[in-house]
Amino acid sequence: YNYVAVLGLDAVVVNVSPPPPPPPPPPPPPPPPPPSVTADIRANGSNGPVYISSGASATISWSSNNATSCSVSPDGWTGTSGSKSSGSLTSSKTYTLSCSGAAGSASDFVKVNIGTPPKPDGETLKILDLKITVPYLVGKMKIKIIIGGVEKEAEISAGNKDISLDLKSANLPLNKEYSLVVSGDKILIRKMKFTPTSSSTNLEVGDLILGDLNQDNTIDSTDQLKLLDSIASQTFQGDLNLDTTTNSIDWAILLTNFGKKGD
Numbered sequence: 162y163n164y165v166a167v168l169g170l171d172a173v174v175v176n177v178s179p180p181p182p183p184p185p186p187p188p189p190p191p192p193p194p195p196p197s198v199t200a201d202i203r204a205n206g207s208n209g210p211v212y213i214s215s216g217a218s219a220t221i222s223w224s225s226n227n228a229t230s231c232s233v234s235p236d237g238w239t240g241t242s243g244s245k246s247s248g249s250l251t252s253s254k255t256y257t258l259s260c261s262g263a264a265g266s267a268s269d270f271v272k273v274n275i276g277t278p279p280k281p282d283g284e285t286l287k288i289l290d291l292k293i294t295v296p297y298l299v300g301k302m303k304i305k306i307i308i309g310g311v312e313k314e315a316e317i318s319a320g321n322k323d324i325s326l327d328l329k330s331a332n333l334p335l336n337k338e339y340s341l342v343v344s345g346d347k348i349l350i351r352k353m354k355f356t357p358t359s360s361s362t363n364l365e366v367g368d369l370i371l372g373d374l375n376q377d378n379t380i381d382s383t384d385q386l387k388l389l390d391s392i393a394s395q396t397f398q399g400d401l402n403l404d405t406t407t408n409s410i411d412w413a414i415l416l417t418n419f420g421k422k423g424d
Contacts, residue, residue: 195264202258209271228260300403304345349423378423
């Protein structure tokens with residue numbers, strides 16, 4: 162629009178334009194993508210692998226999220242979730258769950274094996290906890306323990322019957338049979354076999370028998386003679402219960418264990 166303004170003898174032309182239109186509004190944000198599809202299948206509640214005995218059955222269960230259809234092969238079961246029995250199995254079988262939905266597809270599988278799980282490789286025995294008793298022991302006794310060619314020394318007393326052996330550096334594989342040998346002054350040799358299945362294993366060794374003064378792994382008359390000599394001379398050699406005195410109590414212990422032999 163043009164306007165003419167007259168000011169005295171001068172004329173001024175004034176141009177007046179309308180304001181510019183407002184900018185267009187920004188476009189709306191795109192809609193969020195549909196949630197992703199997930200699938201999960203298990204055998205006996207486990208992601209597998211699962212091991213069962215021949216002829217046994219497993220429970221196959223499955224679930225999904227944001228799926229509109231699912232199927233389980235090779236048996237052809239359908240549904241976005243469900244649970245079925247495998248029936249009797251005599252060979253290994255793999256079950257695959259395939260699901261689809263608006264956001265795409267997803268799959269999962271689980272394998273059912275026949276037999277027992279393989280033994281773990283590379284795992285070793287790290288801690289061996291022994292429970293040992295020595296009837297009639299009063300004081301402290303040093304013993305030697307050999308396992309898998311590894312020798313350890315320990316001390317046992319009437320108040321401490323538990324011995325923990327650190328075998329981390331011995332590199333003794335699990336699921337293998339080992340011989341344990343316990344020996345010491347005045348006791349019969351104790352041997353036993355065991356197969357550790359865990360890196361920390363507990364073992365009940367049992368009683369160590371006092372009375373073998375001459376260390377021939379038998380408690381007999383030669384030990385009696387040594388004890389009588391020790392009582393007469395009042396030496397500690399015949400102090401079987403390690404109470405720092407050699408006396409009739411040690412004689413009674415020897416008579417109790419007379420005739421016993423070590424392993």
